[in-house]
Structures are given as C-alpha cells and as structure tokens.
Amino acid sequence: MRLDAECYPCMMAQAFRAARLSGLETGALERTMRSTASILGGVDPSLSPPEAAVLFYEHIKEVSGVEDPFLHLKRESNHKALELLPRLRAEVDSHPDALFYALRAAVAGNIIDFGAQAEPGDLEENLGSVLNTEPFVDHSALLRRDLQKASRALLICDNAGEIAADRLLCEVILREFPLLDLTVAVRGGPAINDALLEDAEAVGLDEVCKVITTGLAMAGVKVASCSPLFRDHFHTADLILAKGQGNFETLEGRDEHIFLLFQVKCACVSDYLGAAKGQAVIWSRRAG
Amino acid sequence: MRLDAECYPCMMAQAFRAARLSGLETGALERTMRSTASILGGVDPSLSPPEAAVLFYEHIKEVSGVEDPFLHLKRESNHKALELLPRLRAEVDSHPDALFYALRAAVAGNIIDFGAQAEPGDLEENLGSVLNTEPFVDHSALLRRDLQKASRALLICDNAGEIAADRLLCEVILREFPLLDLTVAVRGGPAINDALLEDAEAVGLDEVCKVITTGLAMAGVKVASCSPLFRDHFHTADLILAKGQGNFETLEGRDEHIFLLFQVKCACVSDYLGAAKGQAVIWSRRAG
Numbered sequence: 001m002r003l004d005a006e007c008y009p010c011m012m013a014q015a016f017r018a019a020r021l022s023g024l025e026t027g028a029l030e031r032t033m034r035s036t037a038s039i040l041g042g043v044d045p046s047l048s049p050p051e052a053a054v055l056f057y058e059h060i061k062e063v064s065g066v067e068d069p070f071l072h073l074k075r076e077s078n079h080k081a082l083e084l085l086p087r088l089r090a091e092v093d094s095h096p097d098a099l100f101y102a103l104r105a106a107v108a109g110n111i112i113d114f115g116a117q118a119e120p121g122d123l124e125e126n127l128g129s130v131l132n133t134e135p136f137v138d139h140s141a142l143l144r145r146d147l148q149k150a151s152r153a154l155l156i157c158d159n160a161g162e163i164a165a166d167r168l169l170c171e172v173i174l175r176e177f178p179l180l181d182l183t184v185a186v187r188g189g190p191a192i193n194d195a196l197l198e199d200a201e202a203v204g205l206d207e208v209c210k211v212i213t214t215g216l217a218m219a220g221v222k223v224a225s226c227s228p229l230f231r232d233h234f235h236t237a238d239l240i241l242a243k244g245q246g247n248f249e250t251l252e253g254r255d256e257h258i259f260l261l262f263q264v265k266c267a268c269v270s271d272y273l274g275a276a277k278g279q280a281v282i283w284s285r286r287a288g
Numbered sequence: 289m290r291l292d293a294e295c296y297p298c299m300m301a302q303a304f305r306a307a308r309l310s311g312l313e314t315g316a317l318e319r320t321m322r323s324t325a326s327i328l329g330g331v332d333p334s335l336s337p338p339e340a341a342v343l344f345y346e347h348i349k350e351v352s353g354v355e356d357p358f359l360h361l362k363r364e365s366n367h368k369a370l371e372l373l374p375r376l377r378a379e380v381d382s383h384p385d386a387l388f389y390a391l392r393a394a395v396a397g398n399i400i401d402f403g404a405q406a407e408p409g410d411l412e413e414n415l416g417s418v419l420n421t422e423p424f425v426d427h428s429a430l431l432r433r434d435l436q437k438a439s440r441a442l443l444i445c446d447n448a449g450e451i452a453a454d455r456l457l458c459e460v461i462l463r464e465f466p467l468l469d470l471t472v473a474v475r476g477g478p479a480i481n482d483a484l485l486e487d488a489e490a491v492g493l494d495e496v497c498k499v500i501t502t503g504l505a506m507a508g509v510k511v512a513s514c515s516p517l518f519r520d521h522f523h524t525a526d527l528i529l530a531k532g533q534g535n536f537e538t539l540e541g542r543d544e545h546i547f548l549l550f551q552v553k554c555a556c557v558s559d560y561l562g563a564a565k566g567q568a569v570i571w572s573r574r575a576g
Contacts, residue, residue, distance in 0.1 A: 005317035008325055009304050012297035019293070029293035030333055037296055041326025045318055 001249045003045050003052055004268040011040060011049070014115060015056045018192070021073075022064035032063050049268075050191075050220030050246045053115075057191065058217075068190035070114060070160075077112050077120070077161025077193065078202045084124055085164050085203070092172060102165075102172035103140055104131050107261050107280045109165030110158060110244050114193040115219060116265040123161065126263075129278075136264070136275035139287040143241075143259050147173060150238035152181045156214070156221060156251075158244025158262070159192075160199040166243065167205045174209065183210045183233050188226075189217025194246070220250030245269055252285070259284045289537045291333050291340055292556040299328060299337070302403060303344045306480070309361075310352035320351050337556075338479075338508030338534045341403075345479065346505075356478035358402060358448075365400050365408070365449025365481065366490045372412055373452050373491070380460060390453075390460035391428055392419050395549050395568045397453030398446060398532050402481040403507060404553040411449065414551075417566075424552070424563035427575040431529075431547050435461060438526035440469045444502070444509060444539075446532025446550070451483040452491040454531065459496055471498045471521050476514075477505025482534070508538030533557055540573070547572045 015036040016029075024032055036056045043052050061067060068074075088105055095101040108130035111121030147153065155170065157163050166184070174182060184205055187194045200211045215227025221242070223234055234240065240258040242251050248260045248269065260283050264275045275281060303324040304317075312320055324344045331340050349355060356362075376393055383389040396418035399409030435441065443458065445451050454472070462470060472493055475482045488499045503515025509530070511522055522528065528546040530539050536548045536557065548571050552563045563569060 003318060005307070005312075005314075005321045006304060008321040009297060009300035012300040012325075016294060016297050024293075026293075030291060033293045033296040034329055034331065034333060036329075037300075037325045037331075038329025041322055041324075041329045043322065043325075045322060 001048055001252055001269075001272060003043065003047055003049060004272075006266070006268045007049050007052070008040055010116065010266060011053060011056065012036065013118070014053065014192070015060060017114070017118065018057060018069055019060045019064065021069040022060055022066040024060075024064050028063070032060060035059060035063075048220060048222075048250045050218050050250050051222055054191070054218050070190070070193040073114060074160035074193050074195070074199055075202070077159070078164065078199055081109065081112070081123055081161040081164035082203055085168065088165065088168055089171075092168060098172045099144060099176055100140065101131070102169045103143075103261070103282060104280070106162075106165045106169040106243065107135070107263060107282065109162035110261070110263045112159045112161035112193070113244070113265060116245060120161075120193070123165065130263070130280050133280065135280035135282050136273065137281050137283040139259065139284045140282045142284060142287045143282065146239050146257065147177050147180065150177075150180060152233075152237045153183070153239045153241065154233050154237040155182065155184045156240065156242040156247055157184060157186050157195045157200070158247060160195045161193075162243065163195040163199050163205060164203040167203050167208055170205065170208045183212060183237075185212050185214055185230055185233065187217060187219070188213040188215040191217050191219040194219050219246035221247055222250060223254070248281075257284070257286055289336055289540055289557075289560060291331065291335055291337060292560075294554070294556045295337050295340070296328055298404065298554060299341060299344065300324065301406065302341065302480070303348060305402070305406065306345060306357055307348045307352065309357040310348055310354040312348075312352050316351070320348060323347060323351075336508060336510075336538045338506050338538050339510060342479075342506050358478070358481040361402060362448035362481050362483070362487055363490070365447070366452065366487055369397065369400070369411055369449040369452035370491055373456065376453065376456055377459075380456060386460045387432060387464055388428065389419070390457045391431075391549070391570060392568070394450075394453045394457040394531065395423070395551060395570065397450035398549070398551045400447045400449035400481070401532070401553060404533060408449075408481070411453065418551070418568050421568065423568035423570050424561065425569050425571040427547065427572045428570045430572060430575045431570065434527050434545065435465050435468065438465075438468060440521075440525045441471070441527045441529065442521050442525040443470065443472045444528065444530040444535055445472060445474050445483045445488070446535060447481050448483045448487040449481075450531065451487050451493060455491050455493045455496055458493065462497065471500060471525075473500050473502055473518055473521065475505060475507070476501040476503040479505050479507040482507050507534035509535055510538060511542070536569075545572070545574055
C-alpha cells in the first residue's frame with residue numbers, strides 16, 4: 001500500500017509526538033517539524049507509510065540523539081499487558097474454542113499503538129468489543145485449516161504490550177498444532193512502540209518459541225531489506241501471521257500465504273478496505 | 289504569535305481538508321499534500337499561523353482552480369445562524385444585561401470554525417456552555433467602559449455563520465452607545481470559512497453598520513498589507529474588537545486598543561495563554 005494523501009497530516013502528527021517524546025522543545029521542536037515537512041515534501045510517493053515514516057523518525061533520532069523515545073511507554077505497555085495475561089490465559093483455557101479466543105485477543109491487543117493513534121487504546125477495554133463484534137473480514141476458518149497443514153509458520157509481531165497477547169496466541173497454536181515449527185519475528189530496531197527482542201523477552205515469548213528480528217528498524221516489513229535469517233523464515237514458512245497496520249501496509253500486496261491481523265486505525269486503511277475505524281480484520285489475500 | 293511546532297500537523301490537516309473540499313482526488317490530492325509539505329518545509333518560522341496558512345491555501349487554489357472551497361459551507365453556516373438569530377435577539381432583549389449576553393453569544397458563535405477544527409461546532413449547543421461558564425479571561429468590564437468613551441470603533445469579524453451573532457452584538461452596542469461610529473471589517477477574499485462581504489450581507493450586517501474588508505484573503509490581519517481604507521479605520525479607531533483565533537494570532541502583540549474575543553481551539557493557543565481548549569476569551573492587552 002503506497003502513501004495516501006491523508007498519510008501526510010498523520011505523519012506530521014506522528015513526527016510531532018515522537019519529537020516531543022524525544023525531549024525536543026520550542027525552537028528545536030519547531031525546526032524539527034519544519035525539516036520533517038521538507039522530508040515529506042521530497043518523499044517518494046510509491047513508498048509504503050512505514051517506509052516513509054522511517055525517514056522522519058530517523059531524522060528525529062539524529063536531531064535529538066534519542067535512540068528509542070518510546071522505550072518507557074513500551075515497558076509500561078508490557079507491564080500492563082503482562083498483568084492481564086493470567087486472566088486472558090484462564091479465559092482461553094475455559095473457552096470452547098481456544099484458538100478463536102486467542103486470535104481475537106491478539107487482534108484486540110493491536111489497539112496498543114502509539115503510531116496511527118495519539119493515545120493507545122486499552123487492551124482490556126478493547127477486548128470485550130473485539131470478542132463480541134464480528135470482524136470486518138474473518139478468514140480464521142482458513143487460517144485454522146492451513147495451520148493444520150503447515151510445517152513452518154512465522155508470526156510477525158507489531159507493538160509492545162500487544163506482544164503479551166501474541167504470546168498467548170503462540171501458546172494456543174502450539175498446543176493445538178504441536179508439530180508446527182513456529183517462529184516469531186519482532187522489529188530489528190526501534191520503530192515507534194513496536195516490539196523489539198527486549199519486549200519479546202519481557203513477556204516470555206522466547207520461552208514459547210524461537211524469536212528472531214526482521215533486521216529493520218521499521219514499523220513494517222520491507223522483505224528485500226530484511227536480514228537473511230528473517231528472509232529465510234519468511235520464504236520457507238508455509239503460513240505467515242502478521243499483526244498490525246504497519247505489517248498490513250507493507251505486506252498486503254505480496255504473494256506469500258499471509259494472514260494479516262489488525263484493527264483498522266486510520267482513514268486511509270479504512271477507505272482502502274471499506275472497513276470502519278476500529279473494526280477487526282483477520283484477512284488473507286488467498287481467501288478472496 | 290509566531291508558528292509553533294504543533295502548527296505543522298494542524299496546517300497539514302487543514303491543507304488536506306481544503307484540498308479535498310476543492311475536489312482534488314487520489315493522485316492530485318497526494319501530490320498536493322506533498323507540495324504542501326514542501327511549502328511548510330520552507331516556511332519562514334517568524335510568520336504567524338494565518339500568514340503561513342495563506343501559502344498553502346493559495347497553492348491549493350492554484351492547483352485545483354477552486355477559488356472558494358468553503359463557499360457552500362459558509363452559506364450553510366449563515367443560513368443556520370440566521371434561523372437562530374430571532375431567538376438570540378429575544379434572549380438579548382429580555383436579558384438584564386444585553387451587552388453581556390450579546391458578547392457571550394458573539395464568542396459562542398466563534399465555534400463555527402473549519403480551520404483549527406475538523407468539524408465546526410454548533411452555535412446553539414455551544415451558547416449554553418459559553419453563557420454559563422466563566423471565560424478564561426474576561427475584560428468585558430473594561431470593554432464596556434471604553435465603549436462609553438469611544439467615538440470610533442472597529443469590529444473585525446471571523447467566520448461565516450458566526451457573523452450573525454456579530455450582527456446582534458453590533459445592534460446591542462449601537463443601541464447602548466448610539467453616538468458610536470462603528471465599522472465592521474470582514475476578509476478581503478476567501479480564507480477558510482471566514483466571512484466575506486457576501487456573508488455580511490447575507491446576515492444583514494450591512495443594514496446595521498458600515499462594512500469594509502481587510503483587503504486580504506487571510507484568516508487574520510497583517511495590518512501593513514491591508515487596504516488603505518482598512519488601515520485608516522484600524523489606526524483611527526479608539527477601540528477595536530477582533531473575533532477568533534486567527535485575529536488573535538495576528539493582532540495579540542500590537543499596541544492598539546484591541547479586545548480579542550474567541551474560543552480557544554488548539555493546543556498552541558491553549559499553551560500560549562494557559563487556557564483550556566474550548567474556553568472563552570475576552571481579552572485586551574491593556575487590561576493586563
């Protein structure tokens with residue numbers, strides 16, 4: 001998915017939040033917004049939103065010297081989600097369809113996003129609505145069938161905090177499909193509040209399955225630029241699960257067997273899909 | 289008031305709304321957002337927000353060929369406000385302090401703004417809260433005293449629709465101070481949904497007092513660039529009333545005896561004043 005007109009105000013708003021979170025103030029903050037505008041003025045419009053975002057997030061990093069402005073918020077999100085995990089796990093265990101519940105919980109976790117939203121949503125509050133509302137698209141029957149047939153699968157995570165719900169999903173998948181070789185990928189470097197190795201470890205995801213990184217500090221996956229290890233997993237997986245809008249925006253056009261799980265958070269993706277903001281999506285191109 | 293860091297995302301959002309309202313779609317819309325980003329990247333940061341906004345509003349006008357994208361919305365706002373006017377007038381007439389009521393109604397009308405807000409507020413809904421809430425600053429006692437002493441006064445309007453409430457204010461001022469030479473100024477050309485001569489006539493303001501224009505298609509007043517007629521009125525007025533944030537942003541630092549009447553609509557002005565968003569302001573620098 002390439003840049004949309006409406007991405008520009010959103011990117012400027014993201015830049016403002018990141019720059020302020022990086023400690024820039026008044027004069028430096030204004031200058032950084034102006035240079036961000038220049039960067040966006042010269043952006044290649046065929047880039048996907050996460051690719052374009054790298055340009056100004058890197059710029060803000062250079063100007064401020066702050067490598068990971070969302071570090072504190074990510075840790076807070078992990079902490080909060082971890083507190084919720086035992087209850088989620090109990091719900092999953094008592095649910096007649098554990099995979100159904102775990103998938104919905106993983107989509108609900110996608111609300112913990114500091115990118116497209118000024119304020120991240122609350123997983124607990126969001127969970128009820130995601131569990132009780134029919135997703136805009138729900139290809140989970142196909143997902144279930146294909147998990148049965150798959151030997152190797154790859155889950156590409158999105159945000160910190162959300163990754164605790166991803167852990168639960170991995171637990172359930174491995175319980176139901178114990179022969180599956182499941183690998184989880186997080187970002188290779190700071191990208192908004194996206195989960196890194198540290199976050200995977202914080203929620204104990206590394207105790208459940210192998211965790212690798214994309215090799216990129218980008219809130220999405222540009223496969224050709226990813227690490228050889230990631231590309232190997234990506235290309236040999238029978239099935240890929242990818243969480244969040246950033247992964248949707250960078251992967252939706254690809255031919256691999258990818259299931260995209262996210263909540264619609266902006267007008268662009270909403271218009272692109274015809275879904276309403278807030279709607280859950282469990283979508284595979286192959287199902288269409 | 290010069291550009292603030294937070295003006296940039298707001299200006300991009302304004303540009304998007306104006307470009308879309310001007311009929312630009314997909315490719316042209318994306319290109320226009322990109323060129324707007326370039327314009328903002330090269331903007332002189334000492335400009336006030338309304339001065340900076342002229343740069344991209346003019347650009348969108350050139351690209352789209354649409355002179356006044358808010359024309360329809362302005363007419364709709366006038367129509368709606370005019371329907372409310374008889375009731376407002378009855379309230380004023382039955383109120384123990386007509387000037388108090390008319391001033392508050394005029395500030396409440398300032399909610400009809402398509403610039404800083406994605407959606408304009410509703411005058412009727414807003415009126416109750418403005419009448420019942422103490423303004424953040426209220427220099428109306430000084431205003432009343434100085435109206436008594438003034439020979440010539442100038443009211444600089446802000447938005448269409450709102451201008452119906454301004455008419456009521458003019459009626460009350462002229463009833464209470466019948467010897468006052470009161471002139472009203474509207475914008476000299478399209479600037480967001482700001483009132484033009486057509487709007488002043490639509491609400492019959494020209495039947496109440498003399499109406500002139502600033503000579504500028506700008507959502508604020510850059511005095512040195514205004515028409516000689518406007519400048520003459522501006523410099524010879526004993527007292528100036530100026531409505532709205534755009535007038536505040538361009539006039540707040542000046543030495544003339546100006547009362548600024550508006551509702552705080554954005555984080556920049558909110559931070560600048562220490563007022564909360566939505567709070568009413570009836571402020572004169574001289575009162576401090």
